[in-house]
Amino acid sequence: MARIAIGGFQHETNSFAAHRADYGHFAQHRDRPPLVRGAELLASLRGNAFATSGFLDALGPDDVPVPLVWASGGAGGTVTDDAFERIVGEMVGELSRQLPVDAVYLDLHGAMVSTTFEDAEAEILRRVRAVVGAAVPVVVSLDYHANLSPAMVEGCDGMAAYRTYPHVDRPETGQRAAALVRALLARGRPAGRAVRHLPFLLPVDFQSTLCEPSRSVVAWTPPQPAAIVSATYAAGFPPADTAWCGPAVAVHAWTQVDADAAADAYLALVSARETAFHVRLWDTDAGVREAMRLADGASRPVVIADTQDNPGAGGSGDTTGIIAALLRHGARDAIVGFLCDPGAAAGAHAAGVGASVTLDLGGRHGPPGVAPLHGQFRVLACARGPFTMTGAVTGRSVADLGAMALLRCDGVDIVVTSRNVQAYDPAPFDRLGVDWTTRRIVVLKSSCHFRADFEPRAAAVLTVLAPGAYDPDPRRYPYRRLRTGVRLLPRGAP
Numbered sequence: 001m002a003r004i005a006i007g008g009f010q011h012e013t014n015s016f017a018a019h020r021a022d023y024g025h026f027a028q029h030r031d032r033p034p035l036v037r038g039a040e041l042l043a044s045l046r047g048n049a050f051a052t053s054g055f056l057d058a059l060g061p062d063d064v065p066v067p068l069v070w071a072s073g074g075a076g077g078t079v080t081d082d083a084f085e086r087i088v089g090e091m092v093g094e095l096s097r098q099l100p101v102d103a104v105y106l107d108l109h110g111a112m113v114s115t116t117f118e119d120a121e122a123e124i125l126r127r128v129r130a131v132v133g134a135a136v137p138v139v140v141s142l143d144y145h146a147n148l149s150p151a152m153v154e155g156c157d158g159m160a161a162y163r164t165y166p167h168v169d170r171p172e173t174g175q176r177a178a179a180l181v182r183a184l185l186a187r188g189r190p191a192g193r194a195v196r197h198l199p200f201l202l203p204v205d206f207q208s209t210l211c212e213p214s215r216s217v218v219a220w221t222p223p224q225p226a227a228i229v230s231a232t233y234a235a236g237f238p239p240a241d242t243a244w245c246g247p248a249v250a251v252h253a254w255t256q257v258d259a260d261a262a263a264d265a266y267l268a269l270v271s272a273r274e275t276a277f278h279v280r281l282w283d284t285d286a287g288v289r290e291a292m293r294l295a296d297g298a299s300r301p302v303v304i305a306d307t308q309d310n311p312g313a314g315g316s317g318d319t320t321g322i323i324a325a326l327l328r329h330g331a332r333d334a335i336v337g338f339l340c341d342p343g344a345a346a347g348a349h350a351a352g353v354g355a356s357v358t359l360d361l362g363g364r365h366g367p368p369g370v371a372p373l374h375g376q377f378r379v380l381a382c383a384r385g386p387f388t389m390t391g392a393v394t395g396r397s398v399a400d401l402g403a404m405a406l407l408r409c410d411g412v413d414i415v416v417t418s419r420n421v422q423a424y425d426p427a428p429f430d431r432l433g434v435d436w437t438t439r440r441i442v443v444l445k446s447s448c449h450f451r452a453d454f455e456p457r458a459a460a461v462l463t464v465l466a467p468g469a470y471d472p473d474p475r476r477y478p479y480r481r482l483r484t485g486v487r488l489l490p491r492g493a494p
């Protein structure tokens, strides 16, 4: 029998976003369960689409899961000290009450920054180690966008990071973490750890594993697998202002010699592909005009990725630059998903389906260049309350985006929500009766996750720039903590 403590605390922090991720943000139900603890943690994550879900599935009949606390905040601005201390405090406090445990599994992100701790996961691991002592193995699962740090790699005994972007392998990642726990319970904590950082940053737009070079990077296996506990590649999350921001590889192995050798080999593989990391980014007007041109004669929609307002990278989900450009150029039969404006949604519900409302839509959270869109909108549909997501990334999760409305302004329809969510799942369209596949142009506030469900049914995908909290060009970030000597884009990028 093995008692395995299970906890999770995830946030992908955009240090340059103005808003803060407070405790209420983690406690709120949006497109993932709100903060859960104890038996509720097991009930809400079992059979769900998260790494913890896969971990629980993979436990054997003799394993006793010891649930601590689990909270996932998606992405956004810096995590407040209050949120960090309350959640980590509860996790570590419950862990100390539940001792002894045989192993610890933590479902982390790897790119969390709190007001006090730039390397927040390393701090979580430090506190967990202090509670469980030197003998108990600690295994983590991580997001593909983790910014691996030496302290993070040192602070755990094995890592399993997502190997897909869009992230469609979260449960499988949890299953791999469970296999790591099993190996470490049999053999003890490993002696070897190594981490190697690439000397450049990768915008998330360049990181999709649906294409090269990332596809072959995540498929790498060490030459001597028996010597290795885990070999991890993480592409990094550039808007996190930390010393160890950027792509890196990490290896846990039974000996230090084997850890170093495998990490060097993995580093060489990624380094050799540096110039291949690249995706074209269109200016707003050129991108919208190109989408309209491609839509003429296409039998399927042209998808525009509004990458700079991707809530999954810290976007406020309410910018209006691409909508304004669609209206300016007279686009027809376009649909936008999903714009977060609780006031507009409430106004639409109050007016009712069929009514016309005058609104200053969205555009309330900056950055410079973002403004509300003033106009008259017809209310085409309204909805409210929980619904089930259906896509490959969020599959089977229950979402609640509050009051939702479908608004029309000239040739552009807009799905308005009351809670901010990345447009990576078609379910919010379905909720309002929209068949997005019949539209000429579909705008999605997402950088890459949308590709899992939308790209296979699109005529083309264009990544289009318009002001938003996520800037895909790290050369414009006012880094304060990034280590010196890092190229802010890979060689070969324009």
Ligand SMILES: [Zn+2]
Binding pocket: 143, 144, 145, 167
């Ligand atoms: Zn991610």
